[in-house]
Amino acid sequence: MNNFESFPNRKGTRSMKWDLVKDMFGSEDIQPMWVADMDLEIADPIKKALVQRIEHGIFGYTLTDEQLDKVIQQWLIKQHDWEIDADWIIYSPGVIPTIHMTILTQTDPGDKILIQTPVYHPFQQMIKTHQRELVTNPLIYQNGRYTIDFVDLEEKFKQGVKALLFCSPHNPVGRVWTETELTKILALAEKYNVLIISDEIHADLVYEPAKHIPIGSLDSLIRDKVISCFSPTKTFNLAGLQVSYAVIPDKKLRTEILAVFAKYGLNALNTLGIIALEAAYQAGDEWLADLIQLLQQNYQLVKNTFADCDQIDVIQPEGTYLIWLDCRKMNLSQGDLVKFMNEEAKVGLNNGLTFGEEGRGFMRLNIASPTAYVKEGVDKIIAALNRT
Known part of the structure; x- marks a missing residue:
């Protein structure tokens, strides 16, 4: 213990x-x-791995590699029953930078981006910062529980929403979305050609009988238009080490997002963040x-x-x-x-x-x-x- x-x-x-x-x-x-x-x-295994790396004494430019990809693949299978290709993974200093870069590359100024309020407040700020139009699909609060208003969601999608900025599990209301709910979202996104940017940073912090299902893991014709963002930082209290990754099956999307990371000089990770991610997923x-x-x-x-x-x-x-x-x-x-x-x-x-x-x-x-x-x-x- x-x-x-x-x-x-x-x-x-x-x-x-x-x-x-x-x-x-x-x-x-x-x-x-x-x-x-x-x-x-x-966790002690993370602390020990960091200390060992610090004692090495040199902190030059550090690569991500196939070994790290494999650690993530194994974690997603074990935790979320999701088998992914290593090629689908891109790395980032954080989920928020990944969302910024996705908004920059996949939408244009004036495009409508939808969020489901009340929701993590940087979502609003990012949309406005990039001069996109903020559209809200308020959650329904009834009998102490929040649910998605799918009638309103479809109506908003009909009005030309380009992307859904999705929070799963949801911060702050604590919902873990069911497969039925996720399938409905995918169906509507497919029908109206909406990109899904899914912030799943709380994916590992779930209480039984709820089970987190990555929205990108579900079979859908729009699966290639889902960008799933993860990080060990919330799960293992590592936010200051600035390390995350996204799972993006579509090669064109990956290439475009990676290109803008490089453009802004954000194409390298914190050395200790890499060590912490690996130790957390292997021994946490x-x-x-x-x-x-x-x-x-x-x-x-x-x-x-x-x-x-x-x-x-x-x-x-x-x-x-x-x-x-x-x-x-x-x-x-x-x-x-x-x-x-x-x-x-x-x-x-x-x-x-x-x-x-x-x-x-x-x-x-x-x-x-x-x-x-x-x-x-x-x-x-x-x-x-x-x-x-």
């Missing part, structure tokens, strides 16, 4: 989560539970199993803590370590809700409105920390509610 109860001091390490607390929330005494990284040490299984157990325990704690609270509803996640809190019964404006969390509860969460208008009245809570730390945070929220 891994030790997930020790709490490394992250202050002063240039940690975005910890060293930006005052800038983000206005005070140093805020407990950060926002940005999506973990307050947990990485036990750590990941223990992590999933911890996250389930932490979710249960959050659920139980808010069980008797009539002002905040906890949306049960099927995947990710992010909890979507429905705070609308507090009857506060979004500004006052954020102020309550910051100034009354002294807890720093993600503002739900940044995920789209459908996030108004919601907040996002990160539970990828030792259980005692999560308990401290949710207890602060309950205590603040009891004072008001």
Whole structure:
């Protein structure tokens, strides 16, 4: 069993989560539970592989190779029952850069790109940055669960959407899409000739009985127009090492995307990121199993803590370590809700409105920390509610 109860001091390490607390929330005494990284040490096999590489002492230009391709192929088969050709893999410093490059190469200014709100906020920013038209297909929230509005999705596709920027598993609502849902999306994308850019960075963080199915793994006539983006960084807490990959069956798409990576000088990976990816996928299984157990325990704690609270509803996640809190019964404006969390509860969460208008009245809570730390945070929220 891994030790997930020790709490490394992250202050002063240039940690975005910890060293930006005052800038983000206005005070140093805020407990950060926002940005999506973990307050947990990485798996020992990854740490040992990194130390061994560091002791080598030379960090020149580093290649990806057939051995690394094979490690990824084996991981996708083992985790997601997806057998891919090595030629389909391209490497990138991150999922976000891959999406940027795909938007640049596969769409033109003014083209419509669709997202399913409330959704990971950089999606909106990327679309607007490249002067594409943002189209939203709001998810349906009913009885504590989110589903896709397929009637609205088809209507939007009919209006000339060029690409779907898809989040699977979904951040922040925690849905793990079913095969039926994914098949419907593929059918509509085929019918209206829509490119699918699928962010699957949370693919390995799924709770039974849910099972992540890569949308690109399903049989479809449009399979070659699916770009599936993965990374070990969310799964194994490696975001600072900047390493990811995409699976792109279509050679023309791969070539065009790789060309623009090279154009902007982004055609080499972080040496230690490569080492970490390989070690994680080859020897991280036990750590990941223990992590999933911890996250389930932490979710249960959050659920139980808010069980008797009539002002905040906890949306049960099927995947990710992010909890979507429905705070609308507090009857506060979004500004006052954020102020309550910051100034009354002294807890720093993600503002739900940044995920789209459908996030108004919601907040996002990160539970990828030792259980005692999560308990401290949710207890602060309950205590603040009891004072008001």
